[in-house]
Amino acid sequence: MPGTPLSSRPEPEQDTVVAALLRRLWIEPERGHPFPTLQLMCQRWAEEYEQRAAAGPVRLDPGLARAGIALFRELPASATSQVLLCTDLHAGNVLAAAREPWLAIDPKPVVGDPAYDVLQHMLNCDERLRSDPRGLARRMAGLLGLDPGRVLGWLFARCVQESPEWPSLAAVARAVAP
Numbered sequence: 001m002p003g004t005p006l007s008s009r010p011e012p013e014q015d016t017v018v019a020a021l022l023r024r025l026w027i028e029p030e031r032g033h034p035f036p037t038l039q040l041m042c043q044r045w046a047e048e049y050e051q052r053a054a055a056g057p058v059r060l061d062p063g064l065a066r067a068g069i070a071l072f073r074e075l076p077a078s079a080t081s082q083v084l085l086c087t088d089l090h091a092g093n094v095l096a097a098a099r100e101p102w103l104a105i106d107p108k109p110v111v112g113d114p115a116y117d118v119l120q121h122m123l124n125c126d127e128r129l130r131s132d133p134r135g136l137a138r139r140m141a142g143l144l145g146l147d148p149g150r151v152l153g154w155l156f157a158r159c160v161q162e163s164p165e166w167p168s169l170a171a172v173a174r175a176v177a178p
Contacts, residue, residue: 038112
């Protein structure tokens with residue numbers, strides 16, 4: 001029986017719950033695991049971005065867009081650890097439960113950089129993302145013991161990549177650009 005979604009709670013509480021769940025979910029996959037890699041996913045999404053950009057106007061300065069997509073391709077390869085990622089963990093995909101206080105649902109598992117995995121939650125914190133994206137990235141990095149610069153790099157790259165379909169992310173990309 002479905003429980004109450006975490007999205008019904010205040011965002012600072014959501015941050016803490018999401019971070020605790022991610023830390024529990026991040027495991028090193030066994031050799032020969034069946035999961036796709038973050039590197040392949042990012043490569044595919046970067047190619048899709050470039051096709052969309054070639055077909056129509058881009059909401060970002062072309063140099064900034066190129067830098068974001070280049071970083072989107074580079075970050076997976078430079079990760080210092082590779083873990084099983086959820087990739088779609090946000091407050092709407094976390095439910096209160098009887099056997100645990102909170103359970104993650106609807107994972108989309110890939111193997112890669114843990115600093116990537118916090119992005120979906122951050123992208124769903126619309127007001128804080130628009131008003132203080134750097135502060136949000138630092139908060140989440142701190143809760144997860146991650147390098148804040150790496151989380152910011154991922155945020156920049158993902159905002160560039162998503163900006164054609166999600167126009168408000170162009171402004172976030174400009175705000176967090178390196």
